[in-house]
Amino acid sequence: MAPARHAAYAEESAEVEVLYANLEKMKSLSKKIQGSMGRLDVSGKVVQDAIGPIYGNTQRLQTTNSNIDRIMDAIDKARQPLDMRNREEQVLRERPDRVGLSQYIASMDRTNRALKDLKATNMKSNQKAVADLNGLLEVGTRNLEQVFRDVVRQDSQPIEPLQQIMRGAEFPRFSSKSSAELRTMNAQMSSFQSPAAGGTLSPSAKVYAQERGQYIQLSLQNLSAASLSTARKVNAEAVYKPGSNGIGTYCSGIQGMFIAEYACICEIFQREEWNPVLAATCQPALAAFGSTLRDLDGHIRTNLITDCYLAYEIVDLVSNTSFQLEEKTGGLKQQISDALKPVRETAKASLSILLNDTRTKIQQLMALPSDGSPVGITTDVMQRLQLMTAFLPPISSIMRSLGDGGWTSSSSSTAGGSTSSLPTTKSFDVGADGAQLFAHYSADTIETLLSNLDTRSRALLKSKAAQGVFLANNICVAERAIRASDLATLISASAQPKLDAWKKKAQSAYTDGWKEAADHLLDVQYISKAPRPPSTGGVDSAAIVKALSSADKKGIQEKFKSFNACFDDSVARHRAFRMEGEVRRDLGRAVQFLLERLYSRFWDRxxxxxxxxxxYVKYDKQQISGILAGL
Known part of the structure; x- marks a missing residue:
């Protein structure tokens, strides 16, 4: 087992040695790698330091290139208006009627847009180009304005308004084609022309007003001349007859032409321009109209007593014209009122001047008819009032501005001086009844007439009978004039009480001349103690006379003789007077009422x-009654 174990250890020991050997190699390799990494870092830094500026320059070059591209685009855009200038100049320097109005206006629109784009660049280098395009637009505007003038002028040949007035025809206007062209041109010029300072007219409106104003003025000049020529007097004493002056036709011409002109203006201009353009267009004609009215006013003031009615007629006609124009056009009323003012002031002053004229003429009478005939001034004054009824509307308007009784103000003007008067506290009562004011004026006129005639008769006529007959005759003329005209319905309520009072005064003055005869018919005074004889019916004249003493009888006889003389003289004088039929009847009845009963009673006794x-007793009761009835 041991050799086997030793062999295993030997094998493991060999593997360990191999591992150690590899470890040493790894360490050596790591050191080499670390050295390489160090050298690489150094090389990287060197490369970074070398490449960094190149990269930055590349970015800046890219930005610059982008900017250059944009600048080139802007230059191309900026060059476009300059490039089109030559193309548009060929159009705009021609007349619009040659190249065509629509093409011409389109060219102006393109030029105007190019000018706005060029101004938006705000580049100093473009200032000359801006000026060039501005100049080109000015040329185009002048050409367009000239064509506008030509079109207006083409239909603005002066006419004779009398033909339209006599035929009742409409006054000429622009054709629909001309109106459309003018409207198009005006809209084009207004689109890029800034309005003039102070709210004055646009250039096209000025052109229109100038051309059409001259057309209207020239068309109306013959009517103006006719108004002045028909005012001239052949007979200085002739009283103006209503409608004999040409001012009525002149007003009709003005009204017709102004209303037709307003319709033309409405077809061409914007609504806010209508009245300003109308006022400017009509201004020359209104100035001529005002001059004509001033000339007529001078004529009226020179002949105020006979021609004041022309002033009333002018006030009526011109006022109606101003109302019609105000209704149809919404303007011109103030301008016409200003033109009318001198004549209106003269008309106002005339009311007091006529009263003063009546007073002055009566005071200047050096003699009165001895037969009691009425004087001509009474007829003249009543004819004035009769003629005034034909002008009741303007006279009522004038009287309302004066106020009730304002015509008697001492501040009223005279014909030779200022035509203005100070307003009274009752002035400007627009709600006053014009007919009633006229009735009051008429009553004041009649009062002025009769009071001055009465004063003058007492100074120039010696007998009261003559004074009474004279006053009664003039009253009769006044009453007759009232009954025979529109005065009957207008002034009877106001004037009749005053006339009745004057009639009573005239009758009293006349019967004063018969009182001497009446005095002789008064009862005798009884001085005896005998009872007074009865004075009622069934009087026994013989008994009464028998009861009288010789002296009383003689006194009665003298009374009869004196009465006869006075009565015959009064009857002869009565028959010598020239009396109007109504006056003879009324005065005869008054004398009969005074004497008949007295004489009847005295005769009976x-x-x-x-x-x-x-x-002694020349007349019996029947004879006296017959004579008195025949007076």
Missing amino acids: YHEVDKGRGK
Whole structure:
């Protein structure tokens, strides 16, 4: 067993020796590997130090190359507007009507986009290119603007508005084709043109307003001239007749042309531009209209008493025109109101001037008809009021602005001076009844007329009878004028009480002339103690006369004689007066009422004093009654 065990140990010992030998080899190899690793680390560091800069430069070169590519792309993009400039310039330097409006507008759009792209690069080197494209767009805009002007001008030949007015035809407008072209061009110019400062018109709107404004002004100039020529007077004393001036046709022409123009503007421009463009377009015509109204105002103020009605007519026509334009266009009312202002102020002043004229003319009368005939100024004043009824709407408006009674203000202007007046506390009462204000004015006019006639008659006519007849005749003329016209329904309620009061005063003045005759018919004074004779029916004249003393009888006889003389004189004077039919009737009745009962009573009591001889008692009761009834 031992040799076998020894052999096993020997074999294991050999294996151990082999392992030790391999271990030594591994150690030697490890040392070599460690040495190689050390040398490799040193070599790696050397390589890293050598390759690192090369790698960094490569990255930077890649970035630079990328940047260069992008710059090249940007340059290519920047060059594109420059490259297209030559192509678009050929189009934009031609007229739009030659190359075609749509092609021309498309070229402007492309140029405008290129300009925006070029500005977005913000490169200083592109400033010249930006300037070139701006200049090219300006050329295109001017060409487009010129074609816009040509199209507007083509349909803007002056017309004669009277033909449209007489035929009742519509005023001419742009054709649908022209409107479409103008609308397209205006939209194009507005798309890249910044609005002017201060809210003024765009260039295309200015062109439109200039061309169409001239067209309207020239078209209306004959109507303006006609308004002035028809105002000239052949007879300085002639009173203006309603409708005889051309201002009505002028207003119709303005209204028709302005409304037609507004329709054209709405077809071409944006909504926010409609009223500004309309105002600018109509401005030349409105300026000419204002000048015409100022000239007419000067004529009216020179002939205010006879031509104030023209002022009322102008106020009516122009006010209606402004309302119509406001309704149809939404504008121009203020401009027309400004043009009307001088005439309106003159119309306001005329109301007080007419009252003053009535007063002055009466005060200047140096003599009055001795027969009591009415004077012409009464007819003139009533004709004024009658004529005013034809202009009741404008007069009512004027009176509302003055206020009730404002026409009597001392601050009212005169025809030769300023046409403004200070407002009263009742002024501007827009809710006032115009017809009632006119009635009050008419009543004041009649009061002014009659009060001044009364004052003048007392100064120039000696007898009260003549004064009464004169006043009554003038009242009759006034009443007749009222009944025969629209004044009857307008002013009767206001004027009639004043007329009745003046009629009573005139009647009282006239009957004063008969009171001397009436005084002779008063009862005698009884101084005896005898009982007073009865004064009721069934009077016994013989008994009464028999009871009188001789002196009393003589007194009664003298009374009859004096009455006869006064009565005959009064009757003759009455018949010598020139009385209007109504006046003769009313005054005759007043005298009859005054004398008939007195004489009848006096005759019943004392006619026997004459014993039927007719020496003292000239008239019996029937005769007196007949004479008085015939007055």
